[in-house]
Amino acid sequence: MRMSELSTATGVAVPTLKFYRREGLLHAGETTSPNQARYDESHVARVRLVRAMVEIAGLSTASAQRVIAALDDGGMPLNSLFGVAQRAVTMPAALAHPEPAAADGDGTAEPEAADGPGARIIAELCARRGWHVHAGNPGLAMAARVLDAYAQLGRDDLLATVGAYADAADTVARADLAAVSGAGSVTAMTDVVVIGTVLGDGLLAGLRRIAQESESQRRFSAPPASLAADPEESC
Amino acid sequence: MRMSELSTATGVAVPTLKFYRREGLLHAGETTSPNQARYDESHVARVRLVRAMVEIAGLSTASAQRVIAALDDGGMPLNSLFGVAQRAVTMPAALAHPEPAAADGDGTAEPEAADGPGARIIAELCARRGWHVHAGNPGLAMAARVLDAYAQLGRDDLLATVGAYADAADTVARADLAAVSGAGSVTAMTDVVVIGTVLGDGLLAGLRRIAQESESQRRFSAPPASLAADPEESC
Structure with missing residues (x-):
């Protein structure tokens, strides 16, 4: 599926998907042309996981990146x-x-x-x-x-x-x-x-x-x- | 005690105490001169509570304010x-x-x-x-x-x-x-x-x-x- 279809399948807007991609939270799709890539069910599952971590558990992008890197390290x-x-x-x-607490800098x-x-x-x-x-x-x-x-x-x-x-x-x-x-x-x-x-x-x-x-x-x-x-x- | 003594008693720096005071997290001391106030054990206890909420439980200032307001509402x-x-x-x-998630504004x-x-x-x-x-x-x-x-x-x-x-x-x-x-x-x-x-x-x-x-x-x-x-x- 194209990125627009990945967006429909997950309910996550295209710019947010591009953000996930840039930040390494979403793996690359299969390149079909210089400006286009094809995504599959593994991308749908990954987007849902990232969304749950960021929106429901309240993880920062950096924390979510560490979890994703650990998941992708199969060993x-x-x-x-x-x-x-x-x-x-x-x-x-x-x-x-x-x-x-960053109250007033004095600490x-x-x-x-x-x-x-x-x-x-x-x-x-x-x-x-x-x-x-x-x-x-x-x-x-x-x-x-x-x-x-x-x-x-x-x-x-x-x-x-x-x-x-x-x-x-x-x-x-x-x-x-x-x-x-x-x-x-x-x-x-x-x-x-x-x-x-x-x-x-x-x-x-x-x-x-x-x-x-x-x-x-x-x-x-x-x-x-x-x-x-x-x-x-x-x- | 003076604010500097309240600082020693609680281990919280004077500028942070002033911040707590400004934000309504710490009740007023007894005014002894236009520029000075006297604090007591109730202030020591309050500073410790605010510090625990902000530094240990990770509450925002706004959340801590709501808790303090509720505590002070004795009824x-x-x-x-x-x-x-x-x-x-x-x-x-x-x-x-x-x-x-505030990913890229598009939501x-x-x-x-x-x-x-x-x-x-x-x-x-x-x-x-x-x-x-x-x-x-x-x-x-x-x-x-x-x-x-x-x-x-x-x-x-x-x-x-x-x-x-x-x-x-x-x-x-x-x-x-x-x-x-x-x-x-x-x-x-x-x-x-x-x-x-x-x-x-x-x-x-x-x-x-x-x-x-x-x-x-x-x-x-x-x-x-x-x-x-x-x-x-x-x-």
Whole structure:
């Protein structure tokens, strides 16, 4: 198909497709004339993946490029691919690569080092649960910085939630890896690693918001039965 | 204390404190002379909270302002405060308020409406689990858009993970609300709602990355015992 047909098939405008092509997010089509190329189903799939990463997971172009490069490097072991996908997601990037807020150029104090009390708590948690990971896993610093913040904010009581969060992480990780294992071909497995890792944070954050409001209603508000008559209620 | 002492107490530079003050993120001190004000422990606590929101959770100044305004509105019911905090977190904002990628100005197709198949699956999930939330809960659209993306990417197999993700969300929400209930005073409860909601996504995303790598090692690599000799291993 031509680029205009690729646009129709994916719902992505031609100038955006050209942008994806320039930025290396979309592989070249088969050249049919000096000004024309032919695209196929692999391009349709790639455009959909790029769109999901950029528009739904909120990845920057640079992060999406790293994921695409890792996907195209067919020889990358699954664990390394997980690492690339894990590091790509926007929100945690602020945690994994902390930068002082660009408030007014003068900057704030350095962020806490990763060997604060939070890092110790996470190391103990890993030991207790039998979690084995490399020191470069971005989750170690992310989780430790949140725990350090709880302590600095004088909310040590929130440390009591860590066990439940770890249970939840285990539940999700098992489902993630079961999906990877069940995918069949190596190509499908790498797709599942990337798509599940990049988009899964958003699914989990979304469901957490639903469960939180529901649990809050249950504890602090009128019984759920009273909501049945509320036209605003959705589920 | 003076602003310079507030800076020492919090590790945040004076120009940044002035920026927080200008942007309404920090309440006024007690004026002691036309050019000077006195600050107290409430300012220390507030600066730490703002710093955690901006630097650790990655909130924009505008999002942090909304959270602070909600906190300062002492009469806001806990459920509404949850909503404000839930909407503030950066990463999910891309999901809750979708905007086309600013690729080249021409724009891409409209994001899927919230009544796609994903929304139906989430509605059924809520009914099955007895989750009661209002239609405005940002998690509904976030979760639905991820499920729509799974389907569009031809990865319907990832829909099989939704049940486990919902279990995890329930586990986390129960721990969140237990922490809120246990906080004691109304002020402490609002603090726990805001801090736990804004920073909790990062904790969960971090632990998910650790559990994912660990589970991936367990399934696809050499047994964990072989890692004991790896100098790179951290936990």
